[in-house]
Amino acid sequence: MAQPRIRLAKQTIDKDLDKLSLAEEASQHVRRSLAAPALAGLFLLLSMAFAASFVTSSVTAPIIIAAAAIAGYMAMNIGANDVTNNVGAAVGAKAMSMTTALAIAAVFEIAGAMLAGREVALTIEAGIVYGEGVLGPQAIVWIMMAALASSAAWINIATYSGAPVSTTHSIIGGIVGAGIAAAGFSSVQWWSLAGITLSWSVSPLLGGTIAATFLAFLKEFIIYREDKIAAARRWMPVILGVTAGSFTAYLAEIALVQVASISLPTGLGLGAVIGTIIYFLTKPWIYRQSEGLDNRNQSLRKLFRAPLILAAALLSFAHGANDVSNAIGPLSAIVSALDGVIATEKSPAPLWELAIGALGISIGLLLYGPKLIRVVGEEITKLNPMRAFCVALATAVTVLLASALGLPISSTHTAVGAVFGVGFFREWYIRNSKRRMQFVRERTGQTDFMETAETNFAEVRRRRLVRRSHFLTIVGAWIITVPASAALSAVLYFILSGIFM
Template sequence: MTEIHTNSRWKALDSDLHRISRIEHANAFVARPLLASGVALAFVVLAGLTAAVLFGQADGRLVVVAAAVFGAYMAINVGANDVANNMGPAVGANALPMGVAITIAAIAESAGALLAGGDVVTTISRDIVHPDSVTTEAHFIWAMLAALMSAALWVNIATWVRAPVSTTHSVVGGVVGAGVAAAGLSAVNWSTVGTIALSWMVSPVIGGAVAAMFLAFIRARILRQDNKITAARRWVPILVGLMAGAFATYMAVKGLERVVQVDPVIALSTGGGLGLVFWRLTIPWVHRRTRNIENRRRAMKSLFGLPLIIAAIFLSFAHGANDVANAIGPLAGIVHVSEFHDLAATVAVPQWIMLIGAFGISFGLFLFGPRLIRMVGTQITKLNSMRAFCIALATALTVILASWLGLPVSTTHIAIGAVFGVGFFREWETDRRWKKSNQQRPPEQRRAREERQRRKLVRRSHFMTILGAWMVTVPASAVMSAMIFGLLTAFH
């Protein structure tokens, strides 16, 4: 009897401990978002304290502290939203686990920001707002602060609804809104804004078309060949060499443009030479990888895993070099005007501001990045290493083409457009095969049209959400910026 009572007591204790462990797990799950928000808040406060210490009792210290706070907030949002476009396809293709992808991206983004982010950034675009329209220091400071605040708020909202938007567009919209509020509609060069907006709409279409073209090429030249191994040994090194050349040119044109100005012809020549080197080096690597694999489609797709990882690293480095200016550009302008009382078109960036931008992007990626990475990599359309490689290659080539033509495009739009391009191409190809097979069946065995609708490979809900967010990014950030500018000037 005593033994039975003891066993019953131990069972009750085990049950109670199990309930306690479940409660602890639930508490940890609930506290996780609070922890991320707490760390982000601590970083923002630290940025403000740094600005306060460095400026001491100087004039305009409070404005600089506020700008540092919102600059850090913007950098966190850049990391949370924009970086998903670089690492999302690699994670969705299972080429990298989430933790490794975030770590690599954080290192590459920080390196790009600190090594190639440049010593000078443009504080306000002369092509968008006429430089003589903002004539006083106070108006310039409030305009930059309003643009920074509105852009950060809008990117935060977009991240919350899982919409990858362009932080560049958000900043431009903020500058337009602040410029209109400061000096009226005549302050903005509307023809230039219209041209830029048109390029933003065209670039994702081009990115999608290029990605679909490469996917169709790989399927025709490798996957549908009888001897897939021989075809892979021929074409994979060529595609890897093209990728290496494209990214070398991309880095010269975009990633390093603030360190050294490279002539486009020289950039293309350098990229072509590096592409030939990688083509030659990849040949023995592909031969070793294909020595003991089966002549199947799935085995061929594995050959694109390593090139995809390298492409994602280069994209993250170039993104850190370029888009860190979205967070620190307005902040650098405010600091320069407050310190030197000079309305310059370009200003030098102090090292502490560069650190805020670099570490802010990394913190945003670690704390909030997985949400958008999963959406881009797994929830728009199904990806593998081959499809994700096409997306990365299309992104680099489209950015190079746009830079050659002088079009101000968004890497975010191009990358997401490439994801949709791959998905819609697969959908079109599947639909074509479905129609052909359905027509060959007897009438009584033909499948209903509803079954065809269920076979859609691109989620329409995400497509509409992202498209809608893209369309309202500039006007939304502009309206918020104008309202914030009005409040700042009213209470000053």
């Protein structure tokens, strides 16, 4: 019998093809991971080129271009860490996809920063440390440069670690730390800083209180009513009208001040008109949306998806108006100081500086935002569209009010405070609401369920609706942010001043 011929060529087998497929998937993953840093670097280069086109002096050009790049880097970190508060609640409530949330936040962040970002930028620029008679232009340049770089680095570390820290705390801590390093404690405007610090303490409490109040209204007048759909048809147009009217009045009085001068009565009247129009427009829309829905809470969640998207957009606008100052305030102070001018709280921030901040925030959000969106929206307390609506609207109201007053509050504190406020209120409401107690008794036929649950303290503790571990972790991150950014900024100031001064 003839011997079989030995094949010298090795046949391709499925295992080899699988290896090729795995290699291709791995290379695609690497390309995706490298895409975000590449796009971020491209934006920084564009920021530098954009700043260079507005520089008039060749002597100061290198410093301004470098400052623009650092401000752009700071803005991207704000977008990655801070803007998550705007849409985290909506994503956590499954009211919108991550892609939709990112797109809405990016558009309205830019609008808020460009239209209403100047007021708070002035406080960051000239309201933290003394310039005239204490520091001088050259010291101001390196104080603000050190504050920008150290704050951006700290926020970058926090974002990588998954901690939603306050970018406002970071930049103000950086300015204070570098100011003290430059000229001692007398360089800091302590009374102004005390007012800002007070607003930091009040804003999460105010956000939590407003969110809990909104939720209490919804529970009393819609959720625990016999006919939930009829109650929603009655009250939801009112809620949307008040929201739209208040935002219109804010736009007229604060955000559009650079475009036109509108008196307070005119602004309030315009808000009332728009609110009334929205009420009558949304009334038939709510009716159509509610047709055929069952009389249960799941139906209400569907009705609240569109209002929640509106609230998330409003909050993104408010955040852009308030937090763009964290990147642009120091940049504006640097540009003024290099021109030999000490910035005051009436110095306008140029439009090109606002543009760098606005675009940087949106790019940072799109590239690096999803991670912390999940922390805020899903890991503190369980949110549905109704609770998320309360969180977003309460945060927007608080941040818009602070922006109107020129206070650089922390939108992170406010949004997280609102989330905790909703969770703690639900814990209290479940144990103490007579309306809910009566409603559940009628539906279940039980009469002693509350008494039984309240005597079992282990069960009450197990059923807590707010994760205390996240509460303590986030508060700890807030407390350490100011001293950490201040210390880092002071060290960086000594390095920069030693090299360039």
